[in-house]
Amino acid sequence: MATVTELLQPVELDLETLLTDLRSLIGAGHPILQAAAEHLFSAGGKRLRPGIVLLISRALSADGDLSARHRRLAEITEMIHTASLVHDDVVDEAATRRGVATVHSRFNHRVAVLAGDFLFAQASWHLANLDNLAVVKLLSRVIMDLADGEVKQGLYRYDTGQSFATYLEKSYCKTASLMANSVQAAGVLSGESVEHQKLLHHFGRQLGLAFQVVDDILDFTGSEQQLGKPAASDLASGYLTAPALYALEEHLALARLIEREFSEEDDLDQALELVRNSQAISRSRQLAEDFARESREAIAWLPDSPCQRALMELPDFVLSRLY
Amino acid sequence: MATVTELLQPVELDLETLLTDLRSLIGAGHPILQAAAEHLFSAGGKRLRPGIVLLISRALSADGDLSARHRRLAEITEMIHTASLVHDDVVDEAATRRGVATVHSRFNHRVAVLAGDFLFAQASWHLANLDNLAVVKLLSRVIMDLADGEVKQGLYRYDTGQSFATYLEKSYCKTASLMANSVQAAGVLSGESVEHQKLLHHFGRQLGLAFQVVDDILDFTGSEQQLGKPAASDLASGYLTAPALYALEEHLALARLIEREFSEEDDLDQALELVRNSQAISRSRQLAEDFARESREAIAWLPDSPCQRALMELPDFVLSRLY
Numbered sequence: 001m002a003t004v005t006e007l008l009q010p011v012e013l014d015l016e017t018l019l020t021d022l023r024s025l026i027g028a029g030h031p032i033l034q035a036a037a038e039h040l041f042s043a044g045g046k047r048l049r050p051g052i053v054l055l056i057s058r059a060l061s062a063d064g065d066l067s068a069r070h071r072r073l074a075e076i077t078e079m080i081h082t083a084s085l086v087h088d089d090v091v092d093e094a095a096t097r098r099g100v101a102t103v104h105s106r107f108n109h110r111v112a113v114l115a116g117d118f119l120f121a122q123a124s125w126h127l128a129n130l131d132n133l134a135v136v137k138l139l140s141r142v143i144m145d146l147a148d149g150e151v152k153q154g155l156y157r158y159d160t161g162q163s164f165a166t167y168l169e170k171s172y173c174k175t176a177s178l179m180a181n182s183v184q185a186a187g188v189l190s191g192e193s194v195e196h197q198k199l200l201h202h203f204g205r206q207l208g209l210a211f212q213v214v215d216d217i218l219d220f221t222g223s224e225q226q227l228g229k230p231a232a233s234d235l236a237s238g239y240l241t242a243p244a245l246y247a248l249e250e251h252l253a254l255a256r257l258i259e260r261e262f263s264e265e266d267d268l269d270q271a272l273e274l275v276r277n278s279q280a281i282s283r284s285r286q287l288a289e290d291f292a293r294e295s296r297e298a299i300a301w302l303p304d305s306p307c308q309r310a311l312m313e314l315p316d317f318v319l320s321r322l323y
Numbered sequence: 324m325a326t327v328t329e330l331l332q333p334v335e336l337d338l339e340t341l342l343t344d345l346r347s348l349i350g351a352g353h354p355i356l357q358a359a360a361e362h363l364f365s366a367g368g369k370r371l372r373p374g375i376v377l378l379i380s381r382a383l384s385a386d387g388d389l390s391a392r393h394r395r396l397a398e399i400t401e402m403i404h405t406a407s408l409v410h411d412d413v414v415d416e417a418a419t420r421r422g423v424a425t426v427h428s429r430f431n432h433r434v435a436v437l438a439g440d441f442l443f444a445q446a447s448w449h450l451a452n453l454d455n456l457a458v459v460k461l462l463s464r465v466i467m468d469l470a471d472g473e474v475k476q477g478l479y480r481y482d483t484g485q486s487f488a489t490y491l492e493k494s495y496c497k498t499a500s501l502m503a504n505s506v507q508a509a510g511v512l513s514g515e516s517v518e519h520q521k522l523l524h525h526f527g528r529q530l531g532l533a534f535q536v537v538d539d540i541l542d543f544t545g546s547e548q549q550l551g552k553p554a555a556s557d558l559a560s561g562y563l564t565a566p567a568l569y570a571l572e573e574h575l576a577l578a579r580l581i582e583r584e585f586s587e588e589d590d591l592d593q594a595l596e597l598v599r600n601s602q603a604i605s606r607s608r609q610l611a612e613d614f615a616r617e618s619r620e621a622i623a624w625l626p627d628s629p630c631q632r633a634l635m636e637l638p639d640f641v642l643s644r645l646y
Contacts (some may be wrong), residue, residue, distance in 0.1 A: 121470035147444035
């Protein structure tokens with residue numbers, strides 16, 4: 001199985017340019033923002049989101065070239081993503097992300113609010129100046145979905161009565177909307193037909209959902225070292241994801257533990273046992289595989305190219321994190 | 324002199340509709356956001372910003388009517404303004420605003436970040452759906468200026484070497500940009516000529532600057548009760564405004580007090596004495612009067628109507644807070 005670096009190899013140089021641009025954009029003139037930008041953009045993230053936008057953009061171009069506006073779109077995507085991470089870490093009081101201290105714990109929550117706002121503001125400014133109203137609508141929808149997802153996530157904490165549809169909606173808002181709409185926006189900038197735009201949206205949506213379900217599985221099956229955060233931290237925080245919701249269908253006892261918010265000793269360990277000793281993990285895997293397959297099928301029409309081949313492998317790469 | 328309620332009387336019903344809309348928009352479905360929205364939109368703010376947009380919108384209409392898009396623009400203006408206040412209060416660690424507890428002190432900084440993000444997101448979504456790229460650009464410029472102003476304000480704290488131009492730029496970013504660009508956007512939606520758009524922008528810009536200079540004077544001359552916050556709190560926080568910068572030209576001793584960040588007992592009282600016993604306040608008043616006059620002159624071409632008469636009185640109303 002290819003690594004993410006191998007998959008993103010066709011746009012490796014584009015991603016380097018993007019990082020340089022982003023660093024100079026956010027840091028310009030302010031020492032603390034500069035430090036926050038360095039911290040953010042050096043934290044070894046995989047740049048998967050802008051990478052996908054860049055791969056799609058090149059795959060849609062007859063000569064494989066990348067326009068300045070596609071490049072800017074990828075930057076905007078990463079700015080929105082990073083801004084939302086920085087603010088979510090404040091809201092969720094997360095101390096680390098991918099094993100690295102979050103901005104608000106490395107600096108303080110005031111710097112985190114400022115840095116996030118600055119990134120959001122830069123994103124909406126550059127977005128407006130892409131001079132394409134359809135693209136503005138797609139990306140402003142993402143900004144709204146991200147806020148909505150964060151609100152929903154807080155709202156349904158420890159709520160064992162929530163439906164699976166609620167979980168999927170929250171996952172769409174927090175993860176898949178950015179992929180779906182930014183990929184579609186690349187199609188808009190390339191002058192793709194409405195039909196192709198819909199398929200691009202579907203590709204990003206199903207890929208994002210697969211990605212999120214895999215993340216949610218790993219929270220139960222991964223080690224602290226793998227995750228860069230304590231294992232089962234979602235469940236411990238009351239965020240009920242696919243494995244927990246499936247397990248709730250099998251084990252009534254799980255609901256009681258969750259509803260009392262793991263307040264008794266061993267509650268969390270017991271809950272973990274119940275999830276692991278159920279069909280929950282294998283059903284979640286099946287769900288992720290379905291999303292991945294649907295994602296791949298949605299771009300079957302892309303003409304053959306190095307970028308197209310990387311895109312076709314992406315859904316399997318997302319799943320490969322499970323094995 | 325008219326009160327603000329009297330001035331806004333021609334759009335009083337519009338403002339009531341706007342508040343109802345905003346409350347239902349931000350609170351929808353989330354109890355804590357609902358509480359935050361109630362808290363925010365009931366805090367007795369003057370709604371001066373949407374009020375100005377509404378007055379201009381009606382003044383530009385041949386029959387004095389208000390279109391749904393102008394109404395929405397006024398809402399977006401208030402959403403952006405409120406979102407930036409909520410986040411600024413986190414960044415500035417302000418406990419009260421206009422004598423009322425800030426969202427982050429009434430709830431906590433996590434709710435404040437979430438509520439601000441949610442408002443920004445709603446604003447950019449509704450903005451995109453006004454379907455006018457020129458308006459999107461004007462308002463996204465505002466969002467960028469607000470973030471930029473907040474960064475600048477932090478950057479120049481206790482910096483006695485900053486130029487007067489820096490202060491005006493910061494004031495433009497934090498206060499005048501929203502007024503200038505939202506008023507211009509109302510002109511765009513009304514199909515005004517480029518020349519009229521420029522004058523509308525100038526009206527909002529100079530009005531915003533007058534407003535900010537008056538605020539900065541009141542920080543030195545007002546009582547805690549009048550201000551809804553401790554007197555001289557700008558200076559105490561190291562934010563150097565027009566009076567302080569003018570006083571620095573007269574009193575070298577003031578620089579020393581500021582540069583050591585008022586670390587010795589009585590430093591702040593001494594600094595206040597120096598500002599008050601200088602030409603600083605009267606020079607600042609003159610500056611505000613100049614801005615107010617330029618603001619009024621910029622809309623001399625508006626046809627006579629109740630809204631136009633209110634707009635012509637606004638600059639004097641802004642100054643009247645000084646007397």
